[in-house]
Amino acid sequence: MTNPNPDRIRALIEQCWDAPRGAGQVALAEEAIAQADALGDEQLRFHARMAATEAYQRAGRPAEGFVTFSWCLARFDSYPERYGDQEYLLLWHYKYVINSATRFPDVPLARTHAVLDDMQRRYEEGGHSPQAVHKHRWLLAFHLGDRAAADLHYEQWLAAPRDGNSDCVGCDPTDQVRHLTERGRDAEAIELTEPVLAGRLTCAEQPQEILTALLLPYLRTGRLDEARKAHHQAYRAIRGDRGKLGTIAEHVYFLAVSGNAVRGLELVERHLPWLAEAPSPMVELEFAAAAALVLRQLAAAGQGAQPVHGTEQSIAELAEHLAERAGVLAKRFDARNGTLAQSARVAALLAAEPLVERLPLSLTARVGAAARRTPEVAAPPVVADLPDVPADAGLDRLLDLIEEALRCDDEPRSEALWQRIEPFTGAAGLTALQQGRLADLRGMRLHGETAEQTEHAWTEALERYTAAGDEVRCQRIRGRLGLHRSRHGQPEEGLAQVRASSDYLLAHGGPKDQAGALRRLAVALLHAQQPGEALRELDRIAGVGEPDPGARVRLQVMLLRAQALGADGRVQESVDAARHLIVQAVAEDQDEMTGLGEFFLGQGLSMLDDNAGAAAAFDRALARVLPEPLEREVRERRAVLLAGTPRAREVVDDLAAMVVRLTGEPEAGEEHGDDAEHARFHLSVALFNTGRVEEAAEVAEEAVHGADRAGNQNLADQVRHLLAAIHQRLGETDQALSYLDQLAANLDGFDNAAGRARVLEQAGELLFDLDRDALAATRLGSAAAAYRLARLPLDEMRARRRQAVAAMYADDPDRARQAVELADAAAAELPPGLAKEPEAQYELAWLALDGARAVAGAGDPEAALTRVRGAAERFRGLEAFGEAFLADLTMGEVLLTLGRAEEAERLLREVLNGLPRDSATLPRAAYALAHALMQCGRGEEARELAGEYGFELD
Numbered sequence: 001m002t003n004p005n006p007d008r009i010r011a012l013i014e015q016c017w018d019a020p021r022g023a024g025q026v027a028l029a030e031e032a033i034a035q036a037d038a039l040g041d042e043q044l045r046f047h048a049r050m051a052a053t054e055a056y057q058r059a060g061r062p063a064e065g066f067v068t069f070s071w072c073l074a075r076f077d078s079y080p081e082r083y084g085d086q087e088y089l090l091l092w093h094y095k096y097v098i099n100s101a102t103r104f105p106d107v108p109l110a111r112t113h114a115v116l117d118d119m120q121r122r123y124e125e126g127g128h129s130p131q132a133v134h135k136h137r138w139l140l141a142f143h144l145g146d147r148a149a150a151d152l153h154y155e156q157w158l159a160a161p162r163d164g165n166s167d168c169v170g171c172d173p174t175d176q177v178r179h180l181t182e183r184g185r186d187a188e189a190i191e192l193t194e195p196v197l198a199g200r201l202t203c204a205e206q207p208q209e210i211l212t213a214l215l216l217p218y219l220r221t222g223r224l225d226e227a228r229k230a231h232h233q234a235y236r237a238i239r240g241d242r243g244k245l246g247t248i249a250e251h252v253y254f255l256a257v258s259g260n261a262v263r264g265l266e267l268v269e270r271h272l273p274w275l276a277e278a279p280s281p282m283v284e285l286e287f288a289a290a291a292a293l294v295l296r297q298l299a300a301a302g303q304g305a306q307p308v309h310g311t312e313q314s315i316a317e318l319a320e321h322l323a324e325r326a327g328v329l330a331k332r333f334d335a336r337n338g339t340l341a342q343s344a345r346v347a348a349l350l351a352a353e354p355l356v357e358r359l360p361l362s363l364t365a366r367v368g369a370a371a372r373r374t375p376e377v378a379a380p381p382v383v384a385d386l387p388d389v390p391a392d393a394g395l396d397r398l399l400d401l402i403e404e405a406l407r408c409d410d411e412p413r414s415e416a417l418w419q420r421i422e423p424f425t426g427a428a429g430l431t432a433l434q435q436g437r438l439a440d441l442r443g444m445r446l447h448g449e450t451a452e453q454t455e456h457a458w459t460e461a462l463e464r465y466t467a468a469g470d471e472v473r474c475q476r477i478r479g480r481l482g483l484h485r486s487r488h489g490q491p492e493e494g495l496a497q498v499r500a501s502s503d504y505l506l507a508h509g510g511p512k513d514q515a516g517a518l519r520r521l522a523v524a525l526l527h528a529q530q531p532g533e534a535l536r537e538l539d540r541i542a543g544v545g546e547p548d549p550g551a552r553v554r555l556q557v558m559l560l561r562a563q564a565l566g567a568d569g570r571v572q573e574s575v576d577a578a579r580h581l582i583v584q585a586v587a588e589d590q591d592e593m594t595g596l597g598e599f600f601l602g603q604g605l606s607m608l609d610d611n612a613g614a615a616a617a618f619d620r621a622l623a624r625v626l627p628e629p630l631e632r633e634v635r636e637r638r639a640v641l642l643a644g645t646p647r648a649r650e651v652v653d654d655l656a657a658m659v660v661r662l663t664g665e666p667e668a669g670e671e672h673g674d675d676a677e678h679a680r681f682h683l684s685v686a687l688f689n690t691g692r693v694e695e696a697a698e699v700a701e702e703a704v705h706g707a708d709r710a711g712n713q714n715l716a717d718q719v720r721h722l723l724a725a726i727h728q729r730l731g732e733t734d735q736a737l738s739y740l741d742q743l744a745a746n747l748d749g750f751d752n753a754a755g756r757a758r759v760l761e762q763a764g765e766l767l768f769d770l771d772r773d774a775l776a777a778t779r780l781g782s783a784a785a786a787y788r789l790a791r792l793p794l795d796e797m798r799a800r801r802r803q804a805v806a807a808m809y810a811d812d813p814d815r816a817r818q819a820v821e822l823a824d825a826a827a828a829e830l831p832p833g834l835a836k837e838p839e840a841q842y843e844l845a846w847l848a849l850d851g852a853r854a855v856a857g858a859g860d861p862e863a864a865l866t867r868v869r870g871a872a873e874r875f876r877g878l879e880a881f882g883e884a885f886l887a888d889l890t891m892g893e894v895l896l897t898l899g900r901a902e903e904a905e906r907l908l909r910e911v912l913n914g915l916p917r918d919s920a921t922l923p924r925a926a927y928a929l930a931h932a933l934m935q936c937g938r939g940e941e942a943r944e945l946a947g948e949y950g951f952e953l954d
Contacts, residue, residue: 177192255267289323405417502518522537522560531567571604662675685722845883845887896932
C-alpha cells in the first residue's frame with residue numbers, strides 16, 4: 001500500500017459513492033478503509049465505513065455491512081457533535097440492517113427486535129415520520145408468517161406520512177405489491193402500481209424490482225402480455241448483477257408457473273454458479289427452491305436424464321439436491337424464528353403448478369404457437385385435362401403415358417393420369433410387370449415425402465420386375481433406389497448403386513434410359529461431393545442422342561451444370577450458367593425452372609459477395625412458382641441477406657419462421673445445433689434494424705445461450721456485440737458495458753488483438769458519453785495497448801488521444817499527458833504512405849488539438865501552443881471547417897493562459913464571427929473572448945458580450 005494521503009483517501013471515498021455497484025465499488029471502499037486506518041484519521045475512518053456499508057449492500061454482501069454499520073453507529077453515539085451531519089444516512093442504513101437481519105438465520109431474532117426498537121427511538125427523537133419504522137415492522141412480521149401483525153403494520157405503514165427517510169416512490173409500492181400478492185389481492189396490487197409505472201423511476205432498484213413483483217399478479221389476472229414484457233424488461237436489467245440473485249429466483253419461479261420450464265433451465269444454468277456466493281442464506285433458499293421447481297417440471301416431462309450444462313448432474317439429480325438444500329435452509333430459519341413459516345413456503349414453492357398452459361415469451365415462441373393453432377393446409381395438386389387420352393385407354397397405355405409425363409416432370413399431367421390409373425391398383429389378374437410399374441409409380445409419387453415408404457414401394461417394384469424378367473427396368477429402379485439413398489444420408493453406398501445401374505443401362509438400355517442414367521449419376525456424384533465427376537457425366541448426355549427429352553429435362557441438365565460448377569469452386573462459371581438457364585427457361589415459358597435458375601444465380605452471387613445482386617435474384621425467384629421446400633429456402637436465404645439492410649422489415653416474419661422450423665417445437669429443449677442460433681442472430685439483427693429493440697433483445701438472449709451451450713464462441717461473441725448495441729439503444733448502459741467487457745475478455749490472444757481493441761474502444765467511448773471519465777480512460781488505454789499488439793499504429797494513436805481527453809475530464813492531468821506522449825510515439829510509427837492518407841491526416845490534426853488541451857491542463861501552455869499551431873490549417877485542408885474553428889478557439893485559450901491577450905482577442909473574434917449562429921461552440925468562444933477583452937482592459941465590451949450570451953464573468 002502506498003503511503004496514506006488524506007486527499008487520496010477522500011478521492012477514494014468519492015469514487016466509491018460514484019462507482020457502479022459491484023465488486024469494484026467494494027474494492028474502493030475497502031482500500032479507503034485500509035488507508036484511513038493506516039493514517040489514523042478518525043473522520044476519514046468513519047466516512048470510509050459509511051461508504052462501505054452502502055457498497056456492501058449494493059453489491060449483495062450485506063453481512064459485511066453489519067460490521068461497518070455497527071462501528072459507525074458506535075462512533076456517532078460517542079461523538080455526536082463530530083458526526084451529526086451523518087445522522088440522516090445512519091438512519092437510512094438502519095433499514096439495510098433490519099432487512100438483511102431477516103435473511104441470516106444466525107442473527108438472533110431478539111437482536112433484530114432490539115435494532116427495530118432502537119430505530120424507532122431514534123426516529124421519534126429526531127422528529128421523523130414513523131413510516132419507515134412501520135414498514136420494517138411489517139417486513140419482519142411478513143418474514144415470520146405472522147399474518148395479523150403483518151396486516152396491522154401494513155395499515156400503519158400506509159397511514160403514516162412519507163418523509164426523507166421513506167423508501168423511494170418505486171420501492172415502497174414494490175413491497176406493498178408483495179403484501180397484496182401474498183394475500184391474493186392481485187387486482188389491487190396492479191392498480192396500486194399503475195400511476196407509479198406511468199412516472200419516471202430513477203432509483204437504482206427500479207423499475208426492475210416493481211416489475212418483478214408484478215409478474216404473478218399479471219399472470220393470475222390474465223394480463224399475459226404485461227407479464228411477458230415485465231419479465232423481459234426486469235430480467236435484462238438484473239441478469240448481470242450477482243447481488244440480485246434473489247430477484248432472479250422470482251423470475252425462475254415465474255417461468256415455471258407460466259409453462260416456460262425450458263427458459264427457466266436457461267436461467268438456472270446461467271446463474272447456478274452464483275449460488276455458492278449467494279448474498280444471504282435466504283437468497284440461497286429462494287433460488288434453490290425456484291430452480292428445483294423448474295428442474296422437477298422438466299424431469300416430469302421426460303427430460304430428467306439430460307445433463308445440466310456446467311454441472312456433472314442430470315436434471316433429476318440436481319432438482320432433488322436443490323430441493324433438499326432449500327428445505328434444510330428453511331428449517332434453520334424456522335428454528336431461529338420459532339415458526340414453520342419458511343418450511344411451509346418452500347413446500348408451496350416446490351409443489352406449485354403452472355397457472356397457464358404456456359405463455360409464449362419470445363417472438364419465435366409466439367410464431368410457433370400461432371402456427372400450431374392454424375396448421376397449414378396443403379393446396380390440392382393441379383390436375384390437367386387429358387383430351388389426347390382415350391376414355392377407354394387400358395392400363396398399359398396409361399402406364400406408358402404417365403412414365404413419359406414423369407420423365408418430363410409434368411406434374412399436372414402425371415396427377416391426372418394417376419387418377420385414371422388408381423382404380424387399377426386393386427384389380428385382380430395384373431401381371432408381375434404391371435404390378436411392378438404400379439409400385440414404381442407409387443414410389444415416384446411418394447418421392448421427397450416419406451423416405452421409408454418410397455424405399456418400400458421401389459423395393460417391391462424391383463421384386464416384381466425381377467419376377468417379370470425385365471432387367472432394364474430392374475436396373476432403372478436400382479438407380480432410383482441408389483439416388484434415393486444418396487439423398488437420405490448414404491451418399492457413398494447410394495453412389496455405388498447408381499454407378500452400377502448406369503453402367504448396365506449405358507451398355508444395354510436405349511437412349512432415354514442412358515440419358516436418365518447419366519442424369520441420376522451426376523446427381524449422386526453431387527451428393528457424394530464429387531462435382532468435377534458430375535460435370536463429366538453431364539457432358540456425356542449430349543452424345544447419347546436422347547430423342548426429344550423435352551424442355552424441362554434440358555433445363556434440368558443446365559441447372560445441374562450450374563449447381564456442379566458452384567460446388568466445384570467455379571463460382572463465376574456457375575453464375576454465368578445460371579444466367580444462361582434463366583434466358584432459356586423464360587424462352588421456353590418454364591416458370592418454375594426460371595425460379596430455380598434465379599435461386600442458383602442468387603447462391604452464386606452471394607458466394608461472390610454481391611449480396612445486393614443475390615437478394616435481387618431471390619426476389620425474382622419468389623415471383624415465380626416454386627415448390628414449397630425451395631420457396632422456403634429462397635425466403636430464408638434472402639432473409640439472412642436482408643436482415644442488416646434497410647429492407648429488414650420485409651424479412652422479420654421469414655426469419656422468425658426459420659427459427660421455428662430449425663428448433664422444431666419452440667423452446668422444447670431439444671438440441672438443434674448452430675443453424676437455429678445463427679437464424680436467431682439474424683432475426684435479432686433484423687428486429688434491431690426495424691426498431692423492435694426489445695424483441696431483438698429477447699431473441700438475442702436465446703441465441704447467445706444456445707451458442708454458448710453448443711460451444712460456438714465465435715457466434716456467441718457476435719451476438720454479445722449485438723446485445724451491447726441493443727442495450728445501448730435501450731438506455732441500459734450497464735448491461736451494454738457488461739457485454740462489451742465479457743466480449744473483450746473472450747477475445748484474448750494475439751490473433752484477436754484487433755477485435756479486442758475495437759470492443760475496448762467502444763466500451764471506453766460509451767463510458768465517456770456517460771461522464772464516467774476515469775473508467776473511460778482506463779478502457780481506452782487498454783484498447784490502445786491491444787491496437788499496438790495488433791500493429792495498428794493509426795488506431796493506437798486515436799485510442800491514446802481519446803484516452804488523453806478522458807483523463808483530462810477525469811482531472812488526471814499527468815495521465816492525460818502520458819497518453820499524449822504515447823499517441824505521439826504511435827504517430828511516429830505510421831508508415832509514410834499511410835501518414836499521407838486523409839484519414840491519418842485527420843487523426844494527426846486531432847492529436848495536435850487534443851494534445852494541446854491535455855498539455856495545457858498539465859500546466860505547460862508553451863508546449864500546448866507549439867502543438868496547436870497549424871492544426872486549424874490542417875483541418876481546413878481536409879475541409880473539416882468545424883474542427884478548424886475548435887483548433888483556433890483552443891489556440892486562443894492557450895494564448896490567454898500565456899497572457900498574450902491581444903493575440904488571443906484577435907483570433908477569438910475571428911472564431912466568434914465565423915461560427916454559425918446555431919453552433920454549440922459559440923458560448924465557449926464568447927466566454928473566452930470576453931476574458932481576452934478583460935485582460936486587454938476593455939471591461940465594458942466584455943460585460944456587453946457576457947450579457948449577450950448569458951454568462952457571468954469571473
